Amino acid sequence: MMPDLPLDQVRTLLAVVDEGTFDAAAAALHVTPSAVSQRVKALEQRTGRVLLRRTKPVRPTESGAVLVRYARQLARLERDTRRELGLSGAGEPARVSVAVNADSLATWFFGALTQVTGLCFELHREDEGHTAELLREGLVMAAVTTAPEPVPGCSVRPLGRLRYLPAAAPEFAARLPEGPLAQALYEVPVVTFDLKDRLQDGFVRSLGGTGAGTLRHRIPTSEGFLQAVVAGLGWGLIPEPQALPLLADGRLVPLAPDVWVDVALYWQQWKLDSPALAALAEAVTETAAGALRR
Structure with missing residues (x-):
């Protein structure tokens, strides 16, 4: 973890975004709401940016979304590392969040999911022209999208038409x-x-x-x-x-x-050395090769 971005502050920011309120984040983290507020303020002071919109539910700003994505990537790496080391909780199935358009879901995408074992999937249905935005916000790890240019921190590969x-x-x-x-x-x-x-x-x-x-x-x-x-x-x-x-x-x-x-489709995913993401990417690419036009 970079010394100027303390892990507890980044995790707290992610908890606030995921839980929707400071109070709910405090309950999830088993700390006081005051501690949550202080950590977020400290992180905003360190970065020199406003990271959260104090709405209901709380939403990240553009800068906050960058840190939220970073926090999710750290969590993914931590889970993969624990699994490889056989530490506590390693037996839990890996969970992968993916944004995918409805027509791909209805025609070919589920064929890819059936090729990967040992994973739990969290699918976000969104128009293919907007799935990249969920990647940008850090809400998903991968996406089927029409965007050929990679989202910052992501890799991209063509799937077909x-x-x-x-x-x-x-x-x-x-x-x-x-x-x-x-x-x-x-x-x-x-x-x-x-x-x-x-x-x-x-x-x-x-x-x-x-x-x-x-x-x-x-x-x-x-x-x-x-x-x-x-x-x-x-x-x-x-x-x-x-x-x-x-x-x-x-x-x-x-x-x-x-x-x-x-409609040209692309697969974008986080640039992580994650076995779960790598296995899913190969399955998606292989399935798309047989289902989509080149």
Whole structure:
């Protein structure tokens, strides 16, 4: 531990962020709330930065997030070291926190998890364009993301491309207005995942339009999104592994057979010599190689 960042102060900062309040952190650490407050203030004085937003729950500032990530990495290294030395608590399974997008969860990611034994997983579902932020905040150890540039303190490797196919139920497609597809799609309902989902808008813009229409159904699960499109609530971009069998049996029809959207995915993880992270990274990379397009 660096002498100017005392371990007890860094651990206390992490406890406050994880528990949400100074009182709850004090209970978790078996110290008084006053001691927690003094440690955080001392760490802020040492770094010359405000580390916490005194909200409910407490949230780290940008500088605080850097130290929180550092604290989690130290905890990970400590657990790995204890396990290798066979010390007390070494028999507990290693826990790995990962941020992953819903479509990867629904199509290929669980295949990677089944290849790794002896680990417990804590999955954070988030849009692939925002999973890197959870890494940056120190909330997860690894993430499936669309960010090719590594988060500070992390390594990155390409996984492949998840292809999305524009599709709709046959009855819905038959009611599309005549004329250019971009204009037709603007005039009819579209299914989106949530407010962060701009995939459908980008597809319509690639056809020369201004984006998808304002009649939007927000379905925040991959399975529910698919069911909504199959039911005819609107059109949407469906991950290829989900779309192909439904296109084959006629429950979906392609809206533009020669046009699709490819989303490049990357694996980012902490730069730690951690056997648990290394094993998971290899499993994810191997599974992605067989499931995603190169």
